[in-house]
Amino acid sequence: QVTLRESGPAxxxxxxxxxxxxxxxxxxxxxxxxxxxxxxxxxxxALEWLAVADGDGDKYYSTSLKTRLTISMDPSKNQVVLTMxxxxxxxxxxxxxxRVQLRAFDYWGQGTLVTVSS
Amino acid sequence: EVxxxxxxxxxxxxxxxRATLSCRASQSVSNFLAWYQQKPGQAPRLLIYDTSxxxxxxxxxxxxxxxxxxxxxxxxxxxxxxxxxxxCQQRSGWRGWAFGQGTKVEIK
Numbered sequence: 001q002v003t004l005r006e007s008g009p010a011x012x013x014x015x016x017x018x019x020x021x022x023x024x025x026x027x028x029x030x031x032x033x034x035x036x037x038x039x040x041x042x043x044x045x046a047l048e049w050l051a052v053a054d055g056d057g058d059k060y061y062s063t064s065l066k067t068r069l070t071i072s073m074d075p076s077k078n079q080v081v082l083t084m085x086x087x088x089x090x091x092x093x094x095x096x097x098x099r100v101q102l103r104a105f106d107y108w109g110q111g112t113l114v115t116v117s118s
Numbered sequence: 119e120v121x122x123x124x125x126x127x128x129x130x131x132x133x134x135x136r137a138t139l140s141c142r143a144s145q146s147v148s149n150f151l152a153w154y155q156q157k158p159g160q161a162p163r164l165l166i167y168d169t170s171x172x173x174x175x176x177x178x179x180x181x182x183x184x185x186x187x188x189x190x191x192x193x194x195x196x197x198x199x200x201x202x203x204x205x206c207q208q209r210s211g212w213r214g215w216a217f218g219q220g221t222k223v224e225i226k
Contacts, residue, residue, distance in 0.1 A: 108163075
């Protein structure tokens with residue numbers, strides 16, 4: 001059974017760095033072609049992709065946010081970690097991780113709401 | 119970068135009605151278009167991938183079609199559980215991704 005679960009702080013202050021962890025089960029992060037993506041959704045708004053990492057060690061970032069994002073994989077822990085620097089209230093959103101398969105996102109975590117406020 | 123535009127923003131229909139949702143790309147894209155359903159407080163759920171292939175467990179009343187820049191999600195006969203927000207999604211450039219802004223299907 002494939003599952004993904006996001007974890008991280010619910011509240012961060014402006015200018016702080018956010019670190020989120022996606023813990024996966026039911027599939028291997030080291031499988032060639034396997035990817036995990038981070039996506040966010042501000043309250044009442046649309047989905048926005050942030051970063052993706054694959055089992056070959058490649059990483060890709062949203063053009064608009066690439067200077068603030070770092071994605072990494074730790075296959076030994078079955079984890080994919082996203083860091084976002086210089087957080088701002090506009091970054092308040094639910095953050096999801098999802099598995100990339102067949103050019104779509106077939107399994108999603110339940111999401112974690114991150115609020116940026118002083 | 120590909121921009122996906124969904125229409126209409128809101129679709130007001132009754133159970134049993136047929137729903138037709140549109141997704142238009144800013145440039146001609148491959149047929150790697152997907153559709154998701156999202157209900158309040160839940161993560162999106164994959165419905166359709168590669169334009170017309172239903173994901174596992176998705177009822178046959180959901181169908182996808184299209185090519186080039188114009189794609190459609192059709193719900194053949196709306197069930198009460200189908201009232202939700204629907205998003206289209208496409209690869210954008212090399213290893214980038216794009217989502218539409220969503221269409222809300224609400225009860226009339």
